[in-house]
Amino acid sequence: MPVIKLFNTMGRSIEEFTPLVPGKVGFYGCGPTVYNYAHIGNLRTYVFEDILVRSLRRFGLDVTHVMNITDVGHLSGDDDTGEDKMVRSARERGQSVLQIASYYTDAFFADTDRLGIARPSVVCKATEHVQDMIKLIQRIEKGGYTYVAGGNLYFDVSKFPNYGKLANLRLEDLKAGARIEVDENKKNPQDFVLWFTKSKFENQALLWDSPWGVGYPGWHVECSAMSMKYLGESFDIHAGGVDHIPVHHTNEIAQSEAATGKPWVRYWLHAEFLVLDKGKMSKSKGSFITLQNLIDEGFEALDYRYFCLGGHYRSQLSFSSDALAQAKASRHTMLDRFLDLKAQAGTNPLPNRNSLHAGALERLERFDNLLADDLAVPRALAELWGLLKDPSLPPIDVVVAALDMDTVLGIGLAQAKRDEKSISNDERAKIQALVERRTEAKKAKNWAEADALRQELKDMGVVLEDSPAGTTWKLAKA
RNA sequence: GGCGCCGUACCCAAGUGGUAAGGGAGAGGUCUGCAAAACCUUUAUGCAUCGGUUCAAUUCCGAUCGGCGCCUCCA
Numbered sequence: 001m002p003v004i005k006l007f008n009t010m011g012r013s014i015e016e017f018t019p020l021v022p023g024k025v026g027f028y029g030c031g032p033t034v035y036n037y038a039h040i041g042n043l044r045t046y047v048f049e050d051i052l053v054r055s056l057r058r059f060g061l062d063v064t065h066v067m068n069i070t071d072v073g074h075l076s077g078d079d080d081t082g083e084d085k086m087v088r089s090a091r092e093r094g095q096s097v098l099q100i101a102s103y104y105t106d107a108f109f110a111d112t113d114r115l116g117i118a119r120p121s122v123v124c125k126a127t128e129h130v131q132d133m134i135k136l137i138q139r140i141e142k143g144g145y146t147y148v149a150g151g152n153l154y155f156d157v158s159k160f161p162n163y164g165k166l167a168n169l170r171l172e173d174l175k176a177g178a179r180i181e182v183d184e185n186k187k188n189p190q191d192f193v194l195w196f197t198k199s200k201f202e203n204q205a206l207l208w209d210s211p212w213g214v215g216y217p218g219w220h221v222e223c224s225a226m227s228m229k230y231l232g233e234s235f236d237i238h239a240g241g242v243d244h245i246p247v248h249h250t251n252e253i254a255q256s257e258a259a260t261g262k263p264w265v266r267y268w269l270h271a272e273f274l275v276l277d278k279g280k281m282s283k284s285k286g287s288f289i290t291l292q293n294l295i296d297e298g299f300e301a302l303d304y305r306y307f308c309l310g311g312h313y314r315s316q317l318s319f320s321s322d323a324l325a326q327a328k329a330s331r332h333t334m335l336d337r338f339l340d341l342k343a344q345a346g347t348n349p350l351p352n353r354n355s356l357h358a359g360a361l362e363r364l365e366r367f368d369n370l371l372a373d374d375l376a377v378p379r380a381l382a383e384l385w386g387l388l389k390d391p392s393l394p395p396i397d398v399v400v401a402a403l404d405m406d407t408v409l410g411i412g413l414a415q416a417k418r419d420e421k422s423i424s425n426d427e428r429a430k431i432q433a434l435v436e437r438r439t440e441a442k443k444a445k446n447w448a449e450a451d452a453l454r455q456e457l458k459d460m461g462v463v464l465e466d467s468p469a470g471t472t473w474k475l476a477k478a
Numbered sequence: 479g480g481c482g483c484c485g486u487a488c489c490c491a492a493g494u495g496g497u498a499a500g501g502g503a504g505a506g507g508u509c510u511g512c513a514a515a516a517c518c519u520u521u522a523u524g525c526a527u528c529g530g531u532u533c534a535a536u537u538c539c540g541a542u543c544g545g546c547g548c549c550u551c552c553a
Binding site (some may be wrong): 032281 | 480490499
C-alpha cells in the first residue's frame with residue numbers, strides 16, 4: 001500500500017493520511033438538499049468523493065461513508081425572511097414537502113447510480129435526526145456558546161476561539177452584509193442559528209418541539225449531529241464542495257467542537273466547481289444542466305464521469321457540450337480498444353494480479369502511486385491509456401490490469417460490449433445479407449456494386465471492415 | 479472592502495526550478511480494389527504580459543491585464 005497523501009483544507013497543505021483507527025476510515029460527505037434535481041456541477045463533487053472512497057478501499061482501508069440528505073429546508077437567508085426552498089418547491093408542484101423530498105432523493109440516487117457512484121454506507125435524513133440535533137444543541141448551550149434573540153437560538157462565534165480557521169477568515173475583515181441584509185438579532189454577523197422558532201412554515205410536518213420552543217433546526221447542525229452519531233465525535237475525513245468552506249463547514253466545526261471540546265474532523269477535502277462560460281452552475285439561480293439533460297442529448301452517464309476524470313478535483317473544470325463530446329469520443333475509443341484487446345486475449349483464464357507481466361505490474365504500481373498522490377486522477381487516466389497502448393504487453397495482461405484500474409476509475413470497461421449486441425435479430429439478418437451480397441460482388445470484382453452496397457450499409461449506420469479473414473461490420477460512431 | 483483560485487497548443491487538460499503527460503480535433507504517410515481499423519509521423523523553442531531572483535523559470539517573487547469563486551442558500 002502506498003503512502004496516501006491528501007490536501008487538507010485545514011492548513012492548506014498536502015499531508016500524509018493516517019486513519020484514526022488503523023485500517024478503518026470514517027468519511028462524511030455532504031449530501032444534497034432534496035428540493036430539486038442535482039445538476040452536473042453537484043454531481044462532479046460526488047464523482048470526486050466516489051474516487052476518494054474507491055481509492056481508500058483499494059488501499060485496503062475499511063471505509064464507512066456517511067451521507068446526509070437535507071430534507072429540512074434552508075431559508076434563503078438565516079434572518080428568517082426568506083422562503084424555505086423545500087416549502088417553495090412543494091408549493092410550486094402542489095405536493096407535500098415530504099413527497100418532494102422523497103421524489104428528489106430517489107432522483108439523486110438514480111443519477112449517482114448511473115454514474116457508477118457507490119452508495120454510501122449510511123444515508124441519513126435530517127428529518128429523522130432532529131432529536132440528535134436537539135441533544136447536540138443542548139451540549140453547545142451548556143458550554144455557554146449560545147444566546148437567544150428574537151425567538152431564535154444563535155451560536156455566538158466570538159465565544160469560539162479559532163473561528164474561521166478552516167477558511168482563513170478574520171472576522172474583522174469580513175464585510176458583513178456585502179450581499180445580504182444583516183440579521184438585526186445577531187451580535188456578530190457571523191453568528192448563526194442553531195434553532196429557529198420564528199417560523200413561517202405552512203407545513204406542520206417540518207415543525208418540532210424543542211427546549212427553545214416549536215420550530216426547526218438551523219442548517220449546519222444536522223451535519224454535526226449526524227456525523228458524530230455514525231462516525232463518533234472525532235473522525236477522519238469530511239468532504240464537500242469548496243463553497244462550503246467559509247460558512248457551512250466553518251460553522252460545523254465551531255458548533256461541533258464547542259459541543260464536545262475535542263477535535264472533530266482530521267482531514268478536510270474540497271472539490272472545486274464545474275464552471276460554464278458564464279461561471280458556475282447554480283441551483284438557486286434556476287437554470288442548470290442535469291444528468292438527464294445530457295442523456296437526452298445522446299451522451300451516456302459514464303461519458304460525463306469520464307469527463308470529470310480529466311480534471312483534477314482541486315481545479316475548476318470547464319464544461320461545454322464540445323468538451324463533453326470530446327470526452328465521449330475518448331471514452332468510446334478506449335472502450336473499443338479494450339474490447340479489441342479482450343478479443344485478442346481470447347478465452348484463456350485471466351491471470352491474477354500476482355502472475356501479471358512485470359510491465360503491467362509496473363503500470364499498476366504507478367497508477368496506485370498516482371491515486372495516492374492526492375488523487376492525481378488525470379495522470380492515472382493517462383496511465384490507463386499508456387497501458388492500453390503498450391505494445392510490449394500481452395493483451396491478456398493488459399485486459400487484467402485495465403480492469404483493475406477501472407475498479408477505481410469506473411469508466412465501464414467490465415461492462416463494455418460492442419454496440420452491435422443491441423441490434424435486433426431482424427436487422428442483423430438484413431445486414432448480414434447485404435454483407436454477403438457485397439462479398440459475392442467482390443469475388444466477381446464487381447467493384448461498383450461492392451461500393452454501392454458499402455454505401456447502402458453506411459447509410460444504415462453500419463461500417464464494414466475487410467480483413468484477410470473476411471468482412472466484419474460494426475456500428476458507426478454516433 | 480476582505481479572502482482565495484486561475485490564465486498551458488484549435489478544444490478539454492496534466493505537470494515540473496533543468497527545458498512541456500494524456501485525450502479530442504486536424505495534417506501527412508503505411509496498409510487497402512475502395513474503405514474502415516490499426517500503426518507511424520506531425521501540430522506550444524512555448525506555458526497571459528512585464529520585470530526580478532537563479533547557472534537555469536512555464537514552475538519562485540512582484541506588478542499589470544483578463545477570468546472565476548467565496549464573504550446569502552449553493553457541490
